[in-house]
Amino acid sequence: MYVKVGSERAIREVVRELYSDERMATSSGTMTVAELCKRNNVQSTLGTVHHPLVHCNIMESDFDICFGYELLTKVCVDLYGTLSEKCRAAIRKLCELVTEVVLGHANGWVDAGPLLRSYRLALDAVYKGISQTFHEEFYDKLHVMEQVIDNIVGNEDGTREACIMNEDEIEKYRILRMSVKGFQELEVYYKTLWNLNPFEWEEKMTHYGLERSDFSYFHIAKIFTEPDMRTGEEIVLLKNLLAQTDVKKKKQGIPTVLLLHGLAGSGKTALCRYLIYQWLKGMTEASLRTTALVLFIDVPRVRSSRLKEFLLDQLMPVTCAGLDADHIISILKELNVMFLIDGYDETSRVSSDLVDEIFAKFSDKRIIVTTRPELHRDVVCLARRYNRELVSVQLRGFDDKRREEFCVKLFGSLKIDEAICKQYCSEFLKYSRGQSEVLQQYLNLPLTCALVVFLWTHGLDTLTATTGLYQEIYGLLQVKLAERLSRDFIGACDLPAILDKLMLFLGEQAWTMLRDGSAVASDEVCEKLEAECKGKGIKVVELLSGFHLCHLDDNPDVWKLRVAFQHPIHARYLAATYLADCIHKNRMTVSDISVQTNSCPKLEELLTFVTGHLAAMNILTVAAVSDIFNIMKKVHVDSVNFNFWWNIFSESQNHPQVGSILAEEKLPHKVWELNQNNVVSALKLLTFTPVKIRGITIDISSLVEPHEVSGFLHALEGVGQHIRKRQRKLIKVELYLWRHESFSYDTTSGAFLTALHPWANLTTFVGGLGKQAEEEDFMVGFTNLKTIRVKISTPGAFRSLSNTLKKIHKTVKSLVVTLALPPDCLPEELSELKHNGTLEIHLARMTDARREWLVSVVRTVGGR
Numbered sequence: 109m110y111v112k113v114g115s116e117r118a119i120r121e122v123v124r125e126l127y128s129d130e131r132m133a134t135s136s137g138t139m140t141v142a143e144l145c146k147r148n149n150v151q152s153t154l155g156t157v158h159h160p161l162v163h164c165n166i167m168e169s170d171f172d173i174c175f176g177y178e179l180l181t182k183v184c185v186d187l188y189g190t191l192s193e194k195c196r197a198a199i200r201k202l203c204e205l206v207t208e209v210v211l212g213h214a215n216g217w218v219d220a221g222p223l224l225r226s227y228r229l230a231l232d233a234v235y236k237g238i239s240q241t242f243h244e245e246f247y248d249k250l251h252v253m254e255q256v257i258d259n260i261v262g263n264e265d266g267t268r269e270a271c272i273m274n275e276d277e278i279e280k281y282r283i284l285r286m287s288v289k290g291f292q293e294l295e296v297y298y299k300t301l302w303n304l305n306p307f308e309w310e311e312k313m314t315h316y317g318l319e320r321s322d323f324s325y326f327h328i329a330k331i332f333t334e335p336d337m338r339t340g341e342e343i344v345l346l347k348n349l350l351a352q353t354d355v356k357k358k359k360q361g362i363p364t365v366l367l368l369h370g371l372a373g374s375g376k377t378a379l380c381r382y383l384i385y386q387w388l389k390g391m392t393e394a395s396l397r398t399t400a401l402v403l404f405i406d407v408p409r410v411r412s413s414r415l416k417e418f419l420l421d422q423l424m425p426v427t428c429a430g431l432d433a434d435h436i437i438s439i440l441k442e443l444n445v446m447f448l449i450d451g452y453d454e455t456s457r458v459s460s461d462l463v464d465e466i467f468a469k470f471s472d473k474r475i476i477v478t479t480r481p482e483l484h485r486d487v488v489c490l491a492r493r494y495n496r497e498l499v500s501v502q503l504r505g506f507d508d509k510r511r512e513e514f515c516v517k518l519f520g521s522l523k524i525d526e527a528i529c530k531q532y533c534s535e536f537l538k539y540s541r542g543q544s545e546v547l548q549q550y551l552n553l554p555l556t557c558a559l560v561v562f563l564w565t566h567g568l569d570t571l572t573a574t575t576g577l578y579q580e581i582y583g584l585l586q587v588k589l590a591e592r593l594s595r596d597f598i599g600a601c602d603l604p605a606i607l608d609k610l611m612l613f614l615g616e617q618a619w620t621m622l623r624d625g626s627a628v629a630s631d632e633v634c635e636k637l638e639a640e641c642k643g644k645g646i647k648v649v650e651l652l653s654g655f656h657l658c659h660l661d662d663n664p665d666v667w668k669l670r671v672a673f674q675h676p677i678h679a680r681y682l683a684a685t686y687l688a689d690c691i692h693k694n695r696m697t698v699s700d701i702s703v704q705t706n707s708c709p710k711l712e713e714l715l716t717f718v719t720g721h722l723a724a725m726n727i728l729t730v731a732a733v734s735d736i737f738n739i740m741k742k743v744h745v746d747s748v749n750f751n752f753w754w755n756i757f758s759e760s761q762n763h764p765q766v767g768s769i770l771a772e773e774k775l776p777h778k779v780w781e782l783n784q785n786n787v788v789s790a791l792k793l794l795t796f797t798p799v800k801i802r803g804i805t806i807d808i809s810s811l812v813e814p815h816e817v818s819g820f821l822h823a824l825e826g827v828g829q830h831i832r833k834r835q836r837k838l839i840k841v842e843l844y845l846w847r848h849e850s851f852s853y854d855t856t857s858g859a860f861l862t863a864l865h866p867w868a869n870l871t872t873f874v875g876g877l878g879k880q881a882e883e884e885d886f887m888v889g890f891t892n893l894k895t896i897r898v899k900i901s902t903p904g905a906f907r908s909l910s911n912t913l914k915k916i917h918k919t920v921k922s923l924v925v926t927l928a929l930p931p932d933c934l935p936e937e938l939s940e941l942k943h944n945g946t947l948e949i950h951l952a953r954m955t956d957a958r959r960e961w962l963v964s965v966v967r968t969v970g971g972r
Contacts, residue, residue, distance in 0.1 A: 195237020370503030575720025615686025684717030803840035828866035921945035
């Protein structure tokens, strides 16, 4: 009674203080919770056990601490978030102590002394926190409270009588304990997630964890950068992510399953950690702030197939102690919990069962799942199997603006002078823009970008292929590891050769893991690694931590080596290193790989790295190329996957045999349909391989500025320099630059038209003409233009278009012109736009005051 009655009184006073605040607009607290939810058009998320109280007057009715905590965290959540972290922690502590007493009293295991001392401290912190945030007089209520609870101690008979509770009342306290105790336990557990350090080799690994230096610690609050997220082409902002709906469906309810998919290293795990960080700090939107528990399932680390075992063994062992499986599930169902499943693409049989249980038993709870693109469909099917609504969001890494923001944060974390930081950042961004188009996709991935930043600070040269990038990364990792080991290693001069052999051994184990389809190394592989390192006189953890390959068991008291690649692409690179070495030493041939790759995921990516290694070693023979493409028949790579085909061609260092196979067997021969995501790769293939095609459609979204598509203009110009040497006939081209046609943007398309002149038979053009068009008739040479949709922004550009149409108008069947002319433009400066079909005129900035001008312009331009 001492703790229970006192805490309930304290919580009631806190709730009434917040609920009656003018910012809540509850008529000084007299409005019921049900009325408040109805007015705000929100559905109450209070547990079912509290529904009878939502129609009561909060200012007059008594309620227990369970209902009070629900009101604070779900109804008064905005004001609750204004309290200091210390005050909120003290409120949770009060709730925890009450549950300890109630449940302990029911089971006879309370230790009163320490508990009561904690209780007094928590009470003081609560009243002090409320008085600091709202008004100072609130703290005076603490003295009255202390008198009330002191009087309880003297009434022993009344205490015994009042402490009797039925099972339903006790169950409420179990739910409250799961909420507050679970939050406290998760808060401690999740602190290990705040380090987004991409430079793990700078840390010293011990059997009990990481001993970090200031240099290598990158806190999530300092370094996290919002990635580019899309549903189709629609941009999704982080602040709206959890409220994302399926735009294709009329019903606009928020789906219970949010699927985040993206390439390895695109920021999925960092985003998950950031959401957890925001939840713990109470600094995010309402749906996350009102969530009682966010349960993070890091799929590669899952050791239990059942949820109860997972919670007891890994996530919340203290909170769930003493509860059976059914009880844990029933309590979680009463709470507003969210499941965050990271790395679905790395599920094993064990973790797959756990994910299935979550989907099956928590049909009304929010589930966020992350996966790589190739398993996107599997998650969709999983949701359908359990009749769950799903919305899918793609993570694309960084665009140029976000990459710049990320680099500023990254350099800022290196503890260097601000002026030097700005200089470094500027120079690196200039360096990154000069890289080949193949590598741009990797530089836009947060992890790889961070690694390249570090490599650049160590004198990284220009790169031309992905294999070269990873050779540089692992080369630097190896140098750093050798520097660290040389301090205590006898015979340090032999270290480079020893590490070379160990790298090949790691590659062999990576190859074994890929064939087994395993994301985490088996005990057998771990034993081999430990034995090999021991034979070389190197600690296995030193080796693995230096290459992003190791994480320690969650239980620091039990030493067990766990080997997992930070991203599958690292495993494929190392495996390809080993395979290329075996081929070089005649221990195997390329065709031998085929026998062992029946279940190897992303086989095409492995073969790309093998191609890069063999080309770099000057042993990519015609026979090897033929064998590589024979193996590739095991997987389906779409003929229009131009990015992949250009990647393997560039990895081969433009090997003529690779070019011939692509041109004759892999690439389409009719019309290529291109967009901003693949246009550069496709144009490079058209330039450097002997492929012959009938036409190209280039459709650049209105969301994208064509001049900012890295390498696009250069690639267009490159086609003209090479194509006419092997193909006399012009290639039919349709060019859609929608951003340039939009009135909202000033950029124009003249440079792109100039690049098309030597090799294109342009039949459709959508774009814009401005000042640069005044001196040149860009479209004169395109005598087969049938459709023109163009924005004209200067009188000179209009005259240029008019002169061009006088020469080619017989073929023009559709002419759409947006006149974004300056206000002082006179109608007599314009002339008729000749055509042989339909004319559509759009005029911007029109008002009734300019009606006469409008009539004159239409008469002049239309010619009638």
